[in-house]
Amino acid sequence: xxxxxxxxxxxxxxxxxxxxxxxxxxxxxxxxxxxxxxxxxxxxxxxxxxxxxxxxxxxxxxxxxxxxxxxxxxxxxxxxxxxxxxxxxxxxxxxxxxxxxxxxxxxxxxxxxxxxxxxxxxxxxxxxxxxxxxxxxxxxxxxxxxxxxxxxxxxxxxxxxxxxxxxxxxxxxxxxxxxxxxxxxxxxxxxxxxxxxxxxxxxxxxxxxxxxxxxxxxxxxxxxxxxxxxxxxxxxxxxxxxxxxxxxxxxxxxxxxxxxxxxxxxxxxxxxxxxxxxxxxxxxxxxxxxxxxxxxxxxxxxxxxxxxxxxxxxxxxxxxxxxxxxxxxxxxxxxxxxxxxxxxxxxxxxxxxxxxxxxxxxxxxxxxxxxxxxxxxxxxxxxxxxxxxxxxxxxxxxxxxxxxxxxxxxxxxxxxxxxxxxx
Numbered sequence: 001x002x003x004x005x006x007x008x009x010x011x012x013x014x015x016x017x018x019x020x021x022x023x024x025x026x027x028x029x030x031x032x033x034x035x036x037x038x039x040x041x042x043x044x045x046x047x048x049x050x051x052x053x054x055x056x057x058x059x060x061x062x063x064x065x066x067x068x069x070x071x072x073x074x075x076x077x078x079x080x081x082x083x084x085x086x087x088x089x090x091x092x093x094x095x096x097x098x099x100x101x102x103x104x105x106x107x108x109x110x111x112x113x114x115x116x117x118x119x120x121x122x123x124x125x126x127x128x129x130x131x132x133x134x135x136x137x138x139x140x141x142x143x144x145x146x147x148x149x150x151x152x153x154x155x156x157x158x159x160x161x162x163x164x165x166x167x168x169x170x171x172x173x174x175x176x177x178x179x180x181x182x183x184x185x186x187x188x189x190x191x192x193x194x195x196x197x198x199x200x201x202x203x204x205x206x207x208x209x210x211x212x213x214x215x216x217x218x219x220x221x222x223x224x225x226x227x228x229x230x231x232x233x234x235x236x237x238x239x240x241x242x243x244x245x246x247x248x249x250x251x252x253x254x255x256x257x258x259x260x261x262x263x264x265x266x267x268x269x270x271x272x273x274x275x276x277x278x279x280x281x282x283x284x285x286x287x288x289x290x291x292x293x294x295x296x297x298x299x300x301x302x303x304x305x306x307x308x309x310x311x312x313x314x315x316x317x318x319x320x321x322x323x324x325x326x327x328x329x330x331x332x333x334x335x336x337x338x339x340x341x342x343x344x345x346x347x348x349x350x351x352x353x354x355x356x357x358x359x360x361x362x363x364x365x366x367x368x369x370x371x372x373x374x375x376x377x378x379x380x381x382x383x384x385x386x387x388x389x390x391x392x393x394x395x396x397x398x399x400x401x402x403x404x405x406x407x408x409x410x411x412x413x414x415x416x417x418x419x420x421x422x423x
Contacts, residue, residue, distance in 0.1 A: 006145075006386055006415060007415075007416065007419050009391070009412075010413070010419075011047075011410065011412075012046055013049050013411075014045060014409060014412050014413060016407060019077075022060070023037075023041045023045075024409065025405065025409050026393065026405035026407055028095070028409075029081075029188060029191040029393075029404070029405040031077075031079040032074060032075050032077075033060065033073065033074040033076060033077060034072060034102070035070055035072045035101065036103045037409060037410050038060045039059060039060070039105035039108070039109040040357055040413045041058065041409050041413050042057050042109050043414075044409075044414065044416045044417070045413070046112065046113050046116050047116075047402075050123075053113055054113065057113070058126070059074075059075070061106075061130060063093070064133055065097075065220075067144070067220050068136040068140030068226055068397075069137070070104075070106070070379055071097035071099065072098050072101055072102040072159065073097060074097050075096040076095065078369075081187055082188075083188070084210060085184055088184075089214070089332075091102075091218050099213055102160060102212070103160075103161065103162050103235070103236050103239040104137060105203070106130075106134045106243060107134050107138070107245075107250075108239070110246065110247060112305045114127045114250055114253070116136075124254060128347070131239045131254065131256055131259055131302060132259070134247055135247060135251075135262070136138050138244055138263060139211055139360050140220070141153045144224060145224055147225070151266075151270045151273030152232060153236070153240060154224060154232050154286075155232075155236060156223055156227035157206070157210075157213075157229065158173060158202075158206065158211070160306070161233045161235070163233075163235075163301070163302060163350040164202075164206075165198035165349050165350050165351060165352065166301075166302065166336070167300055167337050167344075167351055168231070168233070168298045168352045169229070169231065170298075171289070172230075172231050172289045172291065172292075172296070173202070173205055173229060175228040175291070176228050177205075178208060180208070180211070182211065184207060186200075192404055192405070193347075195347065195348065197347060197349055202339070209227065210224070210354040211408070213226075229291075230291050230411060231287055231289055231290065232288040232290055233302050233308040234271055234277045234286065234287065234302055234303050234305075235285075235304075235308075237270060237274060237306070238308050238311070238365075240270070241266075241271060241274070242309050244263040244267045244270075245263070245264070245310060246261075247263050248261075248264045248267070267310070271311065275311065275315075276288075277295065277306075278315065279299075279311055282322070283318045284303035284306070284318070284322050285298035286298065286303050287300075287303070298341070298343075299340070300336060300338070301334060301340040305365075306365075307319045307362055307365035307369065308361040308362065310368070311369075315371030316366060316368075316371055319366070319370065320371040320373075321367055323362070323374055326338060326379075330354075330398060331397065331398055332354050332402060333377065333378060333381045333397065334354060334358065335338065335358055336354065336355060346396045347403055349350045353397060354397045354418055355393075355394045356385065356395075356410075357410045359378050359381070360382075360414040360418070363375040363378045363380060363423040364378055367423040375423060380422070382414075383419075384419055386415055389402035390402055390409060391406070391415070392405070392411065393411065395407040
């Protein structure tokens with residue numbers, strides 16, 4: 001790795017991937033704007049260019065759908081280097097977008113930007129313009145992805161969780177057909193080792209769901225019930241809960257009490273519901289298959305990441321001990337799947353590798369719960385990976401090898417947070 005100071009190197013990565021009003025995750029592999037990537041990007045940009053950080057968030061929400069959904073990809077420019085592109089999604093938006101969403105980090109990011117701003121008057125003005133759109137997105141989740149009012153929302157496509165090929169999805173995903181998928185050529189394999197990426201069978205199922213939703217004209221009042229894949233991911237729900245809580249805090253500071261009150265109502269109900277996913281056996285939360293009604297016996301990072309929500313301290317303590325047990329087997333933490341599971345794969349995307357952006361969320365939650373020692377361990381392990389292997393997309397937890405894309409935006413963004421003592 002270059003001997004450049006890590007802070008300077010991180011800033012250089014963010015600037016390299018900046019496209020003016022939005023930032024790509026990395027050149028080549030991901031040439032568009034991704035939803036939760038942009039929220040983490042803004043948090044990183046705030047360390048050296050507050051105006052640019054606000055613009056990142058504003059660009060994302062400029063493409064919010066009329067029903068409140070914020071798509072997971074915005075195709076600002078033509079680029080045939082990524083599949084599936086807008087010709088596959090066919091969502092018929094003024095600026096082309098995908099038709100599914102991603103973990104709602106925006107409320108969390110908004111609070112970080114507002115807290116760290118040096119010009120509070122300008123920050124209040126820009127935060128206030130984002131309050132209502134983020135609030136509408138939260139309301140959309142509980143209306144369209146929690147149709148029975150249980151307090152937990154489901155993802156209807158693995159890409160929505162951001163953890164595309166997690167072991168968590170294997171059984172539920174097997175219900176998704178592969179027949180009738182249009183012929184396609186994957187572009188990701190031009191940029192990354194195929195053995196590190198999702199399989200062809202998984203891609204067939206991903207695309208079957210896209211085609212199925214497309215046939216339903218992307219009508220979000222119908223997609224949840226029409227999907228054979230309905231999974232309640234504790235990590236996804238925890239991010240939503242945390243964003244609701246943080247949005248409520250910002251809304252209070254800006255005098256928007258109605259927004260604050262509704263978001264806190266969601267937090268209270270959802271925290272109680274999240275506890276139904278707890279596993280004493282695994283010392284973490286588990287995913288729930290809404291179609292079968294069963295918990296999914298899969299000790300993945302989603303159930304550890306749930307600590308980012310304001311969960312009870314005794315749950316956070318259990319998760320901290322679970323991480324410590326994994327640290328006895330992995331050189332670098334936190335692996336995206338338990339090493340005790342025979343399905344663990346140290347190099348294949350979300351089936352084992354370490355992702356620094358997830359480390360950031362976990363450390364944030366642990367710090368809030370007073371689990372400082374384990375939070376410190378996660379931060380140190382993350383910075384050790386940077387020193388060893390640079391700003392990669394993800395890393396092998398056994399040897400620290402860099403995997404996926406290089407000079408990766410959200411990795412650089414959270415490193416700036418780590419270096420600044422946050423969390």
